[in-house]
Amino acid sequence: MDILVSEVGPRDGLQNVKRTMPTAAKKAWIDALVAAGVREIEVGSFVPAKLIPQLADTAEIVAHARGHEGLTVAVLVPNRRGAADAIAAGAHKLTLPLSVSETHSLANLRKTHAQVLEEVHAITALLAALPQAERPHFEGSLSTVFGCTLEGAIPDATVLRLASELMAAGCDEVGLSDTTGYATPGEVTRLVRMVRGEVGEAAVTGLHLHNTRGLGLANVLAGLEAGITTFDASIGGLGGCPFAPGASGNIVTEDLVFMLEAMGCRTGIDIARLQDSRRIVAEALPGEPLYGFIPDAGLPKGWAPAAPSPETVRTFA
Amino acid sequence: MDILVSEVGPRDGLQNVKRTMPTAAKKAWIDALVAAGVREIEVGSFVPAKLIPQLADTAEIVAHARGHEGLTVAVLVPNRRGAADAIAAGAHKLTLPLSVSETHSLANLRKTHAQVLEEVHAITALLAALPQAERPHFEGSLSTVFGCTLEGAIPDATVLRLASELMAAGCDEVGLSDTTGYATPGEVTRLVRMVRGEVGEAAVTGLHLHNTRGLGLANVLAGLEAGITTFDASIGGLGGCPFAPGASGNIVTEDLVFMLEAMGCRTGIDIARLQDSRRIVAEALPGEPLYGFIPDAGLPKGWAPAAPSPETVRTFA
Numbered sequence: 001m002d003i004l005v006s007e008v009g010p011r012d013g014l015q016n017v018k019r020t021m022p023t024a025a026k027k028a029w030i031d032a033l034v035a036a037g038v039r040e041i042e043v044g045s046f047v048p049a050k051l052i053p054q055l056a057d058t059a060e061i062v063a064h065a066r067g068h069e070g071l072t073v074a075v076l077v078p079n080r081r082g083a084a085d086a087i088a089a090g091a092h093k094l095t096l097p098l099s100v101s102e103t104h105s106l107a108n109l110r111k112t113h114a115q116v117l118e119e120v121h122a123i124t125a126l127l128a129a130l131p132q133a134e135r136p137h138f139e140g141s142l143s144t145v146f147g148c149t150l151e152g153a154i155p156d157a158t159v160l161r162l163a164s165e166l167m168a169a170g171c172d173e174v175g176l177s178d179t180t181g182y183a184t185p186g187e188v189t190r191l192v193r194m195v196r197g198e199v200g201e202a203a204v205t206g207l208h209l210h211n212t213r214g215l216g217l218a219n220v221l222a223g224l225e226a227g228i229t230t231f232d233a234s235i236g237g238l239g240g241c242p243f244a245p246g247a248s249g250n251i252v253t254e255d256l257v258f259m260l261e262a263m264g265c266r267t268g269i270d271i272a273r274l275q276d277s278r279r280i281v282a283e284a285l286p287g288e289p290l291y292g293f294i295p296d297a298g299l300p301k302g303w304a305p306a307a308p309s310p311e312t313v314r315t316f317a
Numbered sequence: 318m319d320i321l322v323s324e325v326g327p328r329d330g331l332q333n334v335k336r337t338m339p340t341a342a343k344k345a346w347i348d349a350l351v352a353a354g355v356r357e358i359e360v361g362s363f364v365p366a367k368l369i370p371q372l373a374d375t376a377e378i379v380a381h382a383r384g385h386e387g388l389t390v391a392v393l394v395p396n397r398r399g400a401a402d403a404i405a406a407g408a409h410k411l412t413l414p415l416s417v418s419e420t421h422s423l424a425n426l427r428k429t430h431a432q433v434l435e436e437v438h439a440i441t442a443l444l445a446a447l448p449q450a451e452r453p454h455f456e457g458s459l460s461t462v463f464g465c466t467l468e469g470a471i472p473d474a475t476v477l478r479l480a481s482e483l484m485a486a487g488c489d490e491v492g493l494s495d496t497t498g499y500a501t502p503g504e505v506t507r508l509v510r511m512v513r514g515e516v517g518e519a520a521v522t523g524l525h526l527h528n529t530r531g532l533g534l535a536n537v538l539a540g541l542e543a544g545i546t547t548f549d550a551s552i553g554g555l556g557g558c559p560f561a562p563g564a565s566g567n568i569v570t571e572d573l574v575f576m577l578e579a580m581g582c583r584t585g586i587d588i589a590r591l592q593d594s595r596r597i598v599a600e601a602l603p604g605e606p607l608y609g610f611i612p613d614a615g616l617p618k619g620w621a622p623a624a625p626s627p628e629t630v631r632t633f634a
Contacts, residue, residue: 147618147619148618149617151618152617152619180617182620184575184579184580187579212610212614213575213610213611213614213617214534214569215534215575215576218537218576220535221535221538252531255530255532258501259502259535262501262502262503263503264503293528293530293531294530297529300464300497300499300530301466301467301468301469302469302470303499306501306503
């Protein structure tokens with residue numbers, strides 16, 4: 001089974017560190033990721049530079065990343081203006097976050113659910129005006145979907161309504177995002193099945209999970225079993241969410257790839273070559289903590305990726 | 318579904334720290350674990366005090382722990398002499414490690430497989446001489462079963478032969494132990510099923526997993542799905558294996574209980590009350606690193622254990 005590991009470090013990671021990574025280092029990081037076999041990278045976010053100065057060079061980074069044939073160049077867009085910039089820059093995939101917690105939505109994007117959905121409609125109108133071949137993939141990402149540090153649990157009905165509204169507004173898919181690190185394996189299974197039941201299996205393929213409470217990889221396993229095929233992660237676990245107090249830590253790309261490859265899931269990524277990415281991040285962000293067990297403990301003696309087997313597919317799909 | 322979390326910190330944890338915890342602190346730790354709802358504790362090891370001076374007071378600790386009604390007082394025994402001491406002290410459960418890697422067995426116990434099995438036979442003879450009501454439970458634990466830092470992968474045939482020989486020698490059950498932190502979810506599923514196929518389901522109920530490569534809780538999830546109902550863990554992840562270079566870190570009890578309770582698996586353990594144990598360990602072992610995500614990040618807002626449901630049982634049993 002092929003699994004897509006989507007590296008979000010250059011966006012989610014860099015957005016949440018104080019220091020700004022030099023543009024040249026970002027390009028070198030992306031080049032190293034591609035050299036290791038990474039096939040999708042969220043390279044930045046089209047937000048006003050005064051809000052997130054660390055990502056002010058996103059258009060230049062998109063242009064650079066597009067030079068890698070076969071790479072899906074993804075960006076975050078908070079609104080129609082960001083989407084227009086992303087389209088102009090040539091991004092292949094746009095992700096717009098819609099926090100199912102309206103309190104969090106107001107804190108994060110300063111918008112109500114209705115106002116975010118207006119932006120989604122405006123974006124799909126922009127996309128519809130493009131020739132089909134140039135139209136980027138458009139994902140509506142349900143953030144705080146496993147619970148919110150401000151509101152706690154969010155009613156299932158709210159999640160289902162917003163998933164439906166995103167698809168009705170013209171999104172290509174709905175992502176589920178554990179912004180706050182509240183997800184647990186049972187809830188991952190339940191929510192994936194529930195949202196798929198509402199909008200269709202093909203519309204729910206990706207999870208953005210955090211490792212805030214140490215369950216990141218267990219949640220990936222639950223996601224695999226529910227049929228998810230795309231997982232976000234970042235080198236060294238860089239990143240988190242500044243508006244969700246106490247929430248920090250994406251899933252570590254190095255550890256995720258190890259688990260997947262050990263299970264016979266094909267990521268196309270060479271774990272050893274991910275070290276180059278890590279070194280670039282460490283050098284460009286001195287003092288920034290980088291996490292990960294595989295980088296510390298190393299691979300098991302004599303380890304090799306497991307061969308894909310019918311058993312793996314039966315158990316984990 | 319009820320799951321037994323077996324706390325191994327007082328044995329596996331303390332064996333692997335340089336400082337010796339005072340006997341009074343060990344007793345206070347055990348008392349705090351019981352107060353939090355822990356139902357099984359590996360309280361020590363009957364090995365020569367000159368080898369592991371940190372556990373020289375094990376007989377006194379067993380006597381103290383036996384004062385807690387309903388608690389299963391478990392100990393590690395490397396040989397017949399240790400077993401005799403454990404029986405004399407009144408331990409409820411004896412675990413004898415048999416490393417499936419003979420190289421590791423020689424390094425750890427200075428014994429070949431055949432020599433370890435001789436000890437097992439001698440122990441079952443000791444047990445057979447006891448009245449049934451006083452006979453402790455006897456587990457043979459296959460260590461390095463997911464691979465060895467010295468030998469790498471161990472052939473399935475060796476694992477199966479040793480599991481059979483342990484049962485034939487009179488063990489009540491066979492445990493699987495990821496001494497080196499090499500386990501991955503697919504391998505957990507595969508090995509549990511394979512060994513159960515050899516010696517019977519009832520004979521394989523427990524896993525001792527490490528978090529060396531960050532997969533500890535994902536491996537627990539795989540174990541649950543394969544029908545395992547007992548998981549070892551230690552407060553703060555204290556412990557590891559001194560003869561497996563680079564391998565360190567048991568599964569953190571606090572994080573394990575969080576995951577299990579969130580999934581509707583009943584452990585009987587109150588997560589908040591585990592903090593008392595952690596404080597005792599931190600005070601008695603100043604400077605010793607304690608791990609865990611839940612202790613750092615806290616429980617999710619409004620969190621409560623999930624109600625057990627048929628869905629949970631169907632998915633994870």
